Amino acid sequence: MRRRHFFLGLTGLAGCTGSGKPRLNVINYSDYIARETLTGFEREFGVELRYSAVIEGSEETIARTMSGNSGWDVVFPENRLVQPMREMGLLGRLEPARLPNLSHLAGLFRKPAWDPAIEWSAPYLWSCCGILAGEPAGELSRWQDLWQPRYRGKITMLDEPSEVFAACLKILGYSINTDSPEQLRRAQELALEQKQVLRAYLNTEVRDQVVAGDVWAAQLWQGSAQLSIDQAPELRFVHPAEGYSLYCDCVGVLAESRRRELAHEFINYLYRPEVARANSAASRALSPCATGNETVLERGEWFQTASGSTQRLRDRLWTEIKSA
């Protein structure tokens, strides 16, 4: 989920203090869970939750747990990082018997592509990346529209190479996970062309400016966009016609955890229908337990982990775009 929650993360929740109760240590984005989920779990199970905020995205979760003795129990990696974390031996195997509430998962999320047997992680919240548009933007339905000269200085893209490449690759009709240097170069050409009309590369901080009308349209994650639409109902979220990226934040137990039982209780608690609803409502991301989102899923494509050489090429091309 990268830097979506950068500023919120800086004001992250403070850890709890010792009181003799069993304590479960959880890392997630700071506002990516309903407050009452945390307090409700603590009350019901007579435990203490230490909830620490990730600032720089899922990569930070890996960095902070890589040592294998980080002291954390429950983590929320993005779907594309489940496999790497598993291969690095960071994730422990989930015990289905302790997670009866997973039966509430909607059909498509019972066999997620990145972990079909829900062996290592369960889908927690998911969303997609599209366009948050204000009224001045007028007719807007495709990524390609964000290249129009009439938007000069009034549109922004995310400051995330993977998302900017995803939009360009979709316009060209390629997969967002392509390894082909040639396809990536063509996507880069498109991005360079768009930079001429772009106001800036901004993440969630763009929201105020869309609400204020400074920015007419912005590439943004659906959950963040929804928070702005709550504030300013005249805004709308566009699922671009060419297709778009999907991501799912998952929940798993670290292999190093010494409180596996409690960790499973917590995960199971997250899938109680009312808890799942509350978390989705608080974060405005979509719950994998909810139905009715099939159309959103259909045209989207899940992010996968890029290979080392592709990652390096993408970074180089991105640095060139930024330098131009």
Add this chain to the structure above:
Amino acid sequence: MSLRRWFLLPAWLVTTGLFWAPMGIVLAYSLLTRGPYGGQSLPLSLESYQRFFDPLYGEILLRSFWIAVETTVLCLVLGFPLAWFISRSGPRRGMYLQLVMLPFWTSFLVRTYAWVFLLRDTGLFNSVLLALGWIEQPLPLLYNHGAVLVGLVYCSLPLAVLPIYSTLERLDYSLVEAAADLGATPWETFTRVVIPVSAPGLRTAAFLVYVPALGTYLTSDLLGGGSTILIGNLVQNQFTTARDWPFGAAASLILMVVVLAGLALVARHREDIL
């Protein structure tokens, strides 16, 4: 062990634990190879350093140097008169100094973010200018080189004022009067008496502003709108999205060596640096 040594112990612990040890880790990382999913692994290699010698990164380094130079010059030009004014304000000096340091009481991030609110299309400056009828369309104040420069100068200015003030405060004002008595014009007094006497403060101010400005990344992200890339952003990207820690470590060490070399070059001739 003599008492003097014991007093040095805390400083020694701080520099070893908080400076040399982390630098050692950075050095070690820079010599390793990128792991498949970030992090680092064997074998040892100099590849990260070789990769940096590329016109693309050279250009980024030059751009960072240039903006740091601009920031430094502006801070000195703006800071000197302010420091002069404070040093000549008698009993109110303390209050003025407090005011200069006031911004440090809030977070750097919050202050930089405040500039976004001032400079944006519906921000204070544009709203006032529009209301006065001086402009028809909001001026594009945000997300350009000027905005980054404003942010950097704003945040560094106190760092420039304080050392200049400390030399000006000790300036013997009778020297200025003597220069005038001996027929120097105000300009000559300024360039041939005041500037040489306050040179140590100016040099310290220049370094205090220049070095952090060189490594900036938040200001260029927030006020530059990510449309350009400085060496600080490059390093940050390597540790986050690019997941290439060895290259990030190498880039930050190269930056550090270049800065230290510059400092050493000047410090050899001048004993009064910092």
